[in-house]
């Protein structure tokens with residue numbers, strides 16, 4: 270079977286609504302991060318999460334080198350942050366103007382997010398042009414705020430649903 274082409278794949282996936290995260294990592298003095306929507310909870314015991322990262326991404330390389338990552342789940346008012354961490358234009362200035370602190374693993378935990386999950390990298394799986402990283406959650410924090418949603422190629426809001 271030949272399977273589907275790239276355009277069909279993109280059209281189908283654009284119909285999947287997801288949250289938006291910024292995944293960050295550290296190896297020694299190097300920090301970096303990128304916008305990621307391919308994130309999911311994976312296991313309760315032990316507490317595991319999974320992210321899918323493009324092989325060619327700088328963040329993917331850094332996670333592999335540093336052995337850790339933080340998932341920063343974005344709030345509705347952090348659309349600019351999502352764009353900043355997805356843009357190649359200022360790729361080396363991703364953290365300019367961004368408030369963060371260092372998690373237990375060393376990964377940057379960004380302020381103002383819905384939740385921050387600090388993870389130790391425990392498994393890596395190959396998946397075509399991406400790597401699937403499985404992380405064990407070592408520390409976390411969360412706040413009740415409205416989430417940023419990505420659907421149909423654009424950012425959306427859940428208006429008024431969060432008390």
Ligand SMILES: Cc1cc2nc3c(=O)[nH]c(=O)nc-3n(C[C@H](O)[C@H](O)[C@H](O)COP(=O)(O)O)c2cc1C
Nearest residue numbers: 303304305306307321322323326327328355356419
């Ligand atoms: C809403 C949104 C979701 C994204 N989700 C992912 C993702 O799940 N995995 C991924 O590898 N890239 C994803 N990207 C693309 C990366 O953020 C983008 O390619 C980034 O520039 C990579 O940066 P780096 O190479 O400096 O690490 C997403 C971009 C946007 C705008």
